[in-house]
Amino acid sequence: MISRPWSVHGGEGAVGRPSFVAEFGLWDDRRAAAAERVETQLGEVDLVRVVFCDPHGLARSKTVPAGVFRAVLRNGMDFSAGPFLFDTGHAVAVDFLTDPGVGVGELLGAGDFVLVPDPRTFQVLPGTEPRTAWVLGDEYLRDGSPHPLASRAVLRRVLGRYAEHDLAPVIGLEVEWYLTRLTGGTPGNAGNGFGLQGPAPAVEAMNSGYQFNLDGHYDSVAEAADPLTVLLAELGLPLRSMEHESGPGQMETTFAPMLALDAADAMLLFRTQVKRFCRRRGLHASFMTLPRLDSFDSSGWHLHQSVLSTKTNRNVFAATTDAPNAVPDAVPDSVPSAAPDAMSPEGEAYVAGLLAHARELCLLSVPTVNGYRRLGPEFTLSPTTADWRFEDRTAMVRVLSGGESTHVENRIGEPCANPYLTIASQLHAGLEGLTAGAPATRDAYPPLPKSLSEALDAFRAGGSAERLLGAPLKTCLEKLKESETARFDAWCAAERPAAGEVTEWEHREYFGVF
Template structure:
């Protein structure tokens, strides 16, 4: 197994030789979390470490469109300037489903002067981690990622349906935590675990979630950048494995009407790098001031960060009352009805779980944003509201109800822009406006059903 944290470029090339790698997929995560880049012969990768891509490649929407004017071009050069890409050796993995030995490696984006491109998702997460490091802290995260398995569907006008399992039948009822329901897809999950092992992805528990065909995978805790890379690779892996078993895997927040949405719950804590102590706990094991301030930061800034946690029009269909997703920013101990949960844990493992984030969020952006909220809470000593000890679904909505509303809140929040970068907020919000405008051109079945002859 590679020692990823200390891998040099020379050791990377030696590893290529040992693995008999013939091709290298040079990847860059864009704003949506899609893998962009180039595929090179190994010899070309070894010889040419100056690969370039247009900077707009990481700054376009899910439809592939770009803004045609406005503040976007105060950040993105209208002359289509190149980014200079540098491979991160710690991110290298084999592509287990490739016919010929192939490696995949994530690249960071730099400008011609050697500075990180500030609106590239990986750059944003690095920026936030650097703020923690400057305080002598290291954030620790553990994502829980939900997704649906669905039958192949090549017609976007047709609703998605659960896939056929080994029994020859599709799920028709909810099977939360059912072992037998997971076993229906044993051949698929055997491939997924095999791929994850070959890619050295640190996946932990697999469970069947509430929805028909809905699954959840948990990751072991670690450094945010490494975990964001693992989620990025895992999404790609699950989609590929599902296709090989004649089904789709989707990370849409709300793919099936009447079924619960899919989340990316992120557990997070902060360690003092000098002492190794979890700063969320006092010496006597009680919750620290930093623990409560971190909660205060999440409560204060999550509404403004919702466009980062729930990035599409579809995302807001998940956030409804009594639907296994939060509707507010209350916090509570071992309470799954709140947006900010504190699981039962020993003092050294005290942590918070942000339950607001959707499975459709870009993992780099989501991790950067939730850590930014907590960071601001600690440095500004923001006190939280009293703990919610009842059913938070009975309370008021405290989150934006649409992407348009969320974008207004994001643009107005100067503190988040300062931490995440003003240029990133500009590019991100302008791209999301384009996506929203594209969506508004589509007439839905609901409109035809209820408005055609009734208004």
């Protein structure tokens, strides 16, 4: 028999090490029970995609046979540190040959980390052949400690702080994106390399666009949108609507409220499966904010937010006519009616936190050069200042008042942003407002950045980002975005594009990968 020193039983190489989960006590009872359920399903699948979210919000994965995954589930799986080192164009932005400078020694030499699947996220993908499942994982250093650059861990830490206050955030996703038709041509490898993106996919628009919810225009995308809607439901995502937005083939997909970590996981699964579904049908889905295509409109990601008291199961944002300044200790037999255009002081304090930190944390909701093209006066329903109003889509924070359904809609985000960092940053800002207790005012807040470079400067200068992310991840993101902006600036200096136009550089950088 041939010796296999790096086999699934040996614990080295590609599949972590034996009993990694048990050795470091990484699972609670819910995950352990979910793992047992997953093991009973593995006979029904052929392959498993083991996935994590990189700092840019892109899903990175390895595909393993189901038999191998039996070991991966409890041993973890080794992954290269590359996704933490690359900027959006896969230029090496974090030096791994000398001291990387981010405070994570295991990056030196691009050493592996261990990805541990979260069995609660295990999904069998409908209609796949071979039969394929998809599972999210959490990143750990080899000593069993959470990886300092893991974005899912950031959101978990924020949720832990909410739990200390007996609170649980609730998130609703409203996502705009583009559906286009591939027209063939080369695969885009000409001139491609690390930091040198080849041509973006060649596409054509699905229709003329510039209408709103016109039934006939929906029919022009229904060949993809209708079966996609069925797929999302089969994946267990709480889909509310699939709509045709304003641009040519521009879609909007909305989901029912979820707990925050579930919402972030759902966003990653949604984007990944939409792109997979479309690619296999000769279509291309893109979550780039503003593609370099004729007459395309900008896309946004509107994040709906509220906070529940875990003691009373009541929405702490809701204002009531007979108790406007207090959240009751228990759910009453009859809930008092809400005043029109009203929000509790706690809700206003949360909004104040969103506005006060909007400039410093903008980088985490609008992380690309292209995303800042949307935050301009030419796009009338996109925010240009840090402000709030009731039922006003021109404000950054739109407050929707309605008793227990009262919530805020932050309209700043772009649809390709990292869901864990976007949601964590807004919840972090809101909690800082809540704990400070000062209601939002109509006074001017610091202006929103007008470019990625300006957002990066604000991100560097403030202290809230480090409190949220920790010094290693904050420093790593700075290096990634410095590389991205430097490459863009160098291209612009050489090519001198017309002012205000979406550049070829942006289209190559973002349209395909996002």
